[in-house]
Amino acid sequence: MLVAAALRCFDPHTAVDPLTGVVREDPHAGRASEADLAALEHALRLAEALGGRCVAVTVGGARADGMLREALAAGAHAVLRAEGPGHDGAATARTLHRALLARHGAPDVVVCGDRSPDHGTGSTPAFLAARLGAAQALGLLELSPGRQGTLHAVRRLDGGRRERLRVPLPAVCSVEAGGVRLRRAALPAVLAARRAGVPVLAVAPPAGAQQVRTVAVRPYRPRPKELPAVAGGTARERMLELTGTFVPPAVARVVRAEDPVLAVDELLAFLRTHGYLKEGGR
Amino acid sequence: MSDPMFDVVVVGAGPAGSAAALTAARAGRSVALVERGPHPGSKNVYGGVVYGRVLDELVPRWWEQMPVQRWVTRRSTMVMTDRQALTVDVRAQAWGGPPYNGATALRADLDGWLADLAQEAGAVLVPSTVATGLLRAADGTVRGVRTDRPDGELSAGVVIACDGVNSFLAKEAGLFGGRTGARHTSLGVKETLALPREVIEERFALRGRDGLDMEILGCTRGIPGGGFLYTNLDSLSVGVVVGLDGLAACGVRPEELLADLKAHPSIAPLVRGAELKEYSAHLLPEGGYDTMPELAGDGILVAGDAAAMCLAAGVWLEGVNFAIGAGMYAGRAAAEALARGDTSRSGLAGYRRLLEDSFVLADHRKLRRAPGLVFSERMQQRYPALLCDLAEEFFRVDNPRPKPGLRRLLRRGAAAHGVRLHHLLSDALTAWRSFG
Ligand SMILES: Cc1cc2nc3c(=O)[nH]c(=O)nc-3n(C[C@H](O)[C@H](O)[C@H](O)COP(=O)(O)OP(=O)(O)OC[C@H]3O[C@@H](n4cnc5c(N)ncnc54)[C@H](O)[C@@H]3O)c2cc1C
Numbered sequence: 001m002l003v004a005a006a007l008r009c010f011d012p013h014t015a016v017d018p019l020t021g022v023v024r025e026d027p028h029a030g031r032a033s034e035a036d037l038a039a040l041e042h043a044l045r046l047a048e049a050l051g052g053r054c055v056a057v058t059v060g061g062a063r064a065d066g067m068l069r070e071a072l073a074a075g076a077h078a079v080l081r082a083e084g085p086g087h088d089g090a091a092t093a094r095t096l097h098r099a100l101l102a103r104h105g106a107p108d109v110v111v112c113g114d115r116s117p118d119h120g121t122g123s124t125p126a127f128l129a130a131r132l133g134a135a136q137a138l139g140l141l142e143l144s145p146g147r148q149g150t151l152h153a154v155r156r157l158d159g160g161r162r163e164r165l166r167v168p169l170p171a172v173c174s175v176e177a178g179g180v181r182l183r184r185a186a187l188p189a190v191l192a193a194r195r196a197g198v199p200v201l202a203v204a205p206p207a208g209a210q211q212v213r214t215v216a217v218r219p220y221r222p223r224p225k226e227l228p229a230v231a232g233g234t235a236r237e238r239m240l241e242l243t244g245t246f247v248p249p250a251v252a253r254v255v256r257a258e259d260p261v262l263a264v265d266e267l268l269a270f271l272r273t274h275g276y277l278k279e280g281g282r
Numbered sequence: 283m284s285d286p287m288f289d290v291v292v293v294g295a296g297p298a299g300s301a302a303a304l305t306a307a308r309a310g311r312s313v314a315l316v317e318r319g320p321h322p323g324s325k326n327v328y329g330g331v332v333y334g335r336v337l338d339e340l341v342p343r344w345w346e347q348m349p350v351q352r353w354v355t356r357r358s359t360m361v362m363t364d365r366q367a368l369t370v371d372v373r374a375q376a377w378g379g380p381p382y383n384g385a386t387a388l389r390a391d392l393d394g395w396l397a398d399l400a401q402e403a404g405a406v407l408v409p410s411t412v413a414t415g416l417l418r419a420a421d422g423t424v425r426g427v428r429t430d431r432p433d434g435e436l437s438a439g440v441v442i443a444c445d446g447v448n449s450f451l452a453k454e455a456g457l458f459g460g461r462t463g464a465r466h467t468s469l470g471v472k473e474t475l476a477l478p479r480e481v482i483e484e485r486f487a488l489r490g491r492d493g494l495d496m497e498i499l500g501c502t503r504g505i506p507g508g509g510f511l512y513t514n515l516d517s518l519s520v521g522v523v524v525g526l527d528g529l530a531a532c533g534v535r536p537e538e539l540l541a542d543l544k545a546h547p548s549i550a551p552l553v554r555g556a557e558l559k560e561y562s563a564h565l566l567p568e569g570g571y572d573t574m575p576e577l578a579g580d581g582i583l584v585a586g587d588a589a590a591m592c593l594a595a596g597v598w599l600e601g602v603n604f605a606i607g608a609g610m611y612a613g614r615a616a617a618e619a620l621a622r623g624d625t626s627r628s629g630l631a632g633y634r635r636l637l638e639d640s641f642v643l644a645d646h647r648k649l650r651r652a653p654g655l656v657f658s659e660r661m662q663q664r665y666p667a668l669l670c671d672l673a674e675e676f677f678r679v680d681n682p683r684p685k686p687g688l689r690r691l692l693r694r695g696a697a698a699h700g701v702r703l704h705h706l707l708s709d710a711l712t713a714w715r716s717f718g
Pocket of ligand 1: 293294295296297298299316317318319322323325326327328329330331332333411412413414444445446447469470471472521522523563564565566585586587588591592599600601602603605
């Protein structure tokens with residue numbers, strides 16, 4: 001059983017010059033986010049409970065070595081730093097996947113933080129799950145071994161609710177920061193980790209043809225809102241109808257449906273009333 | 283007791299600690315450098331100027347490697363009242379080339395660089411770890427430190443306490459002889475203000491990597507202390523340092539003093555339009571030579587702010603250079619004592635001798651009266667006003683009245699500010715003894 005903790009090293013004090021765009025990073029300040037530290041703790045607990053090995057892996061430069069050594073000190077059996085593309089979720093997932101396969105084989109479980117604090121989108125776990133052909137569960141507060149080779153997870157929902165999940169293996173799970181805290185490493189382990197080397201694996205970018213390339217960048221512009229054409233009447237009437245001058249403003253209606261089926265019925269009825277769905281349409 | 287895990291354990295990866303670890307590691311000793319922050323420099327605050335001469339001995343051609351913001355080519359001392367300011371401004375373009383006089387540097391960069399040097403020399407940095415107490419042998423000799431980690435005991439031949447102002451280790455070792463408390467401790471508050479590089483260069487008449495270091499007297503509403511303003515590449519460091527006793531007695535909040543300073547007519551145009559990036563505060567020892575603890579005990583040495591080796595006396599606000607010097611000699615003395623197999627107090631006494639022969643104790647001994655003089659009520663309140671009035675009167679053109687002579691102006695000003703001639707003489711004598 002191989003449990004991987006996929007961590008990201010970031011600098012909480014990175015400053016970007018608003019005029020020149022120059023990024024000033026503190027080379028000594030790289031560390032894992034709270035959510036990533038929680039991910040490592042979950043990975044360590046899963047590996048212990050399932051009798052497996054825990055590997056902490058990251059994509060990044062030498063600045064991440066301190067973070068990986070902390071993972072070693074906390075009890076990870078091995079660490080791995082992949083050097084390769086990591087500019088977005090897809091690239092990071094590809095580099096992580098390749099590095100893990102090359103060094104340790106396919107993991108049974110990957111635990112990640114729910115999103116990295118430096119403008120992360122939280123998409124890396126999804127891309128990773130796709131590559132591994134694994135189940136994905138996100139936004140988790142609890143994660144533990146479940147029945148019959150599955151994982152038991154608890155997920156946060158809106159309105160203070162919780163959802164219990166049974167996650168089959170292989171799985172990619174992303175966890176929130178609040179659930180657990182990383183254990184404090186013992187001093188002998190810290191000393192051993194400080195002396196340990198960090199294995200580095202270079203992952204080449206995909207060969208040109210398959211690579212997704214950015215061909216144009218432009219500012220975001222929302223799509224124009226299309227209005228149905230108004231029928232007949234004088235130009236004045238059409239204008240009044242288009243601008244809705246004499247139509248009383250619609251009052252927002254807040255609906256709290258007891259169960260999801262009723263909520264869906266409400267939504268469909270609304271769409272039909274306003275002409276977005278034909279009667280009987282789906 | 284079983285074999286120690288390390289020859290030397292250094293507590294605190296500030297300038298003193300890293301210099302100590304570097305020197306001991308270079309002497310072939312196994313060294314652990316314990317730091318409570320997640321990385322060196324993360325917990326440290328200072329104004330921003332480093333006088334690097336001490337590094338000549340430690341890192342040849344250090345100026346090619348040290349992470350520097352600007353080289354100090356202008357040093358100013360300003361005395362001020364609420365509405366006046368008198369500045370002595372020294373520009374020495376030679377300071378802008380090797381071997382350089384001083385530099386502004388950010389603490390995370392500087393401390394990280396020094397700690398990296400120590401690690402390259404073989405020291406093991408143990409971050410995010412607090413030394414919580416001393417380990418002792420049956421006879422009381424210090425034999426290591428206890429930390430806040432599980433199984434967190436680190437045994438060592440010698441412990442070098444570089445844990446900064448308020449050193450709990452030096453106190454626990456009894457080196458302060460029971461002296462504790464807030465006396466001779468100052469609070470420094472500092473803001474980092476961002477300004478574009480070109481604006482800084484224009485406002486402060488600087489070019490390229492030239493920089494300014496300005497010390498200010500009379501900006502603390504009479505509370506013993508002073509202020510500073512230093513230039514970085516694209517930010518300014520502005521702060522005040524005030525004695526804790528005076529601050530407590532006055533009931534003023536330190537940030538009010540800093541706001542006053544920034545609003546002063548001679549400072550406001552310099553910081554206009556700057557964006558506040560950082561506010562920080564830290565204690566510093568201000569008492570100088572007479573308040574230093576014993577520097578060595580059985581199995582323990584103390585260096586830097588932990589040993590009150592900071593010079594906070596008006597035109598001087600230096601601590602990093604003293605810390606580096608003291609750390610370097612502590613590392614050397616520890617290695618020599620270990621080589622001789624005698625790490626008792628007398629075996630470690632070479633540390634004090636090394637310090638006495640160097641600028642560290644020589645400067646502190648020479649300037650031992652300076653803190654008393656600079657923090658006196660006359661120096662803090664009366665002299666700035668007297669000097670400013672004197673300059674204002676002297677430079678005022680008042681014709682058709684004839685120009686008054688300097689002697690008359692001085693007599694008039696001294697009477698107006700309650701300064702007696704014998705005060706002036708005795709203070710001048712003290713100043714001469716200190717700075718002469
Ligand atoms: C506002 C202000 C302005 C200043 N301006 C200047 C200036 O411009 N130029 C100058 O030369 N000096 C200046 N100083 C003084 C200077 O900052 C100090 O003299 C200098 O930092 C002393 O270095 P040090 O290594 O002895 O202590 P510190 O720099 O204080 O380092 C002590 C280290 O020990 C660590 N530590 C403490 N306790 C423990 C523990 N129990 N376990 C593990 N680690 C621990 C701390 O985290 C820290 O990293 C200024 C000070 C202040 C407060």
